[in-house]
Amino acid sequence: MKSALFLIPISAIFLFCNCASISFFETHKIPYDIIEEEDYLRGRFEPSTHPLFVNIAEFGIPCNGDLFLRREVAIALKEMYSAIKKDLPEVKFWVQSATRNWNAQKAIWEKKWEALSKTVKTKQEIASEILRFFSMPGTSRHHWGTDYDINILENEYYTNKDGAKLYKWLKKNAATFGFCQPYTAGRKDGHNEERWHWSYVPLAAQFQKRWNELFGSEPNKIIAEEQFSGADEIIHSAAMYVNAIDKKCCIQ
Ligand SMILES: [Zn+2]
Numbered sequence: 001m002k003s004a005l006f007l008i009p010i011s012a013i014f015l016f017c018n019c020a021s022i023s024f025f026e027t028h029k030i031p032y033d034i035i036e037e038e039d040y041l042r043g044r045f046e047p048s049t050h051p052l053f054v055n056i057a058e059f060g061i062p063c064n065g066d067l068f069l070r071r072e073v074a075i076a077l078k079e080m081y082s083a084i085k086k087d088l089p090e091v092k093f094w095v096q097s098a099t100r101n102w103n104a105q106k107a108i109w110e111k112k113w114e115a116l117s118k119t120v121k122t123k124q125e126i127a128s129e130i131l132r133f134f135s136m137p138g139t140s141r142h143h144w145g146t147d148y149d150i151n152i153l154e155n156e157y158y159t160n161k162d163g164a165k166l167y168k169w170l171k172k173n174a175a176t177f178g179f180c181q182p183y184t185a186g187r188k189d190g191h192n193e194e195r196w197h198w199s200y201v202p203l204a205a206q207f208q209k210r211w212n213e214l215f216g217s218e219p220n221k222i223i224a225e226e227q228f229s230g231a232d233e234i235i236h237s238a239a240m241y242v243n244a245i246d247k248k249c250c251i252q
Helices: 002-006 010-016 023-027 037-041 071-087 102-116 123-130 155-159 161-177 201-216 219-223 231-243
Strands: 053-055 068-070 095-097 147-150 197-200
Touching: 037 201, 053 071, 068 071, 071 161, 071 197, 071 201, 102 123, 123 231, 155 161, 197 201, 201 219, 201 231, 219 231
Parallel strands: none
Antiparallel strands: 053 068, 095 147, 147 197
């Protein structure tokens, strides 16, 4: 696994999601406001105090506690939630997790690392196991204020009853509101399928492009100020995990 990843050239990595041709990037400057771009894209800021973020509960979006997204994303999600309520009044919809900064992602990573290190032998094996469903700090789409998890974090939930109705609706309609499912079934690399994770394409595709430009070929810059367990073993694969997403999550 490790040696195979080393053999992937950077040019091949970008084939997973060729966002480089997005003309939108050339004409729009993405606002980061009070945060430097390199810090924003690695989640090294506090979303609850960032002026471009909003508490989605205050937008009337059902959610699990105080959760934050960028204002543009919350507006689009509120519109989509209204459409879901209209089409599927019997189905509950809520946001389980939204923006997670470096510290939150690192806390998840270290908790899982500690638990797995009791049974799994090598650092590479521990990292690979965590990476099935969780990103390294500094590489998560949850850093960008564009991505959120809904309802239940299990693929099986979306195969029957209300979960299946909701997933079918999202597959058909989410794109109308700008949303895509990055971690679909059938991709060869990266994180496993996640039917609960949705992303706001108009902004996320731009952030992904800039992340690639800043860190894609220099992954050690991700951990320049702060490390996490196993970082030395796995940071070389950061771009592969960031880019192994569904093509619908790129602006075509
Ligand atoms: Zn997620």
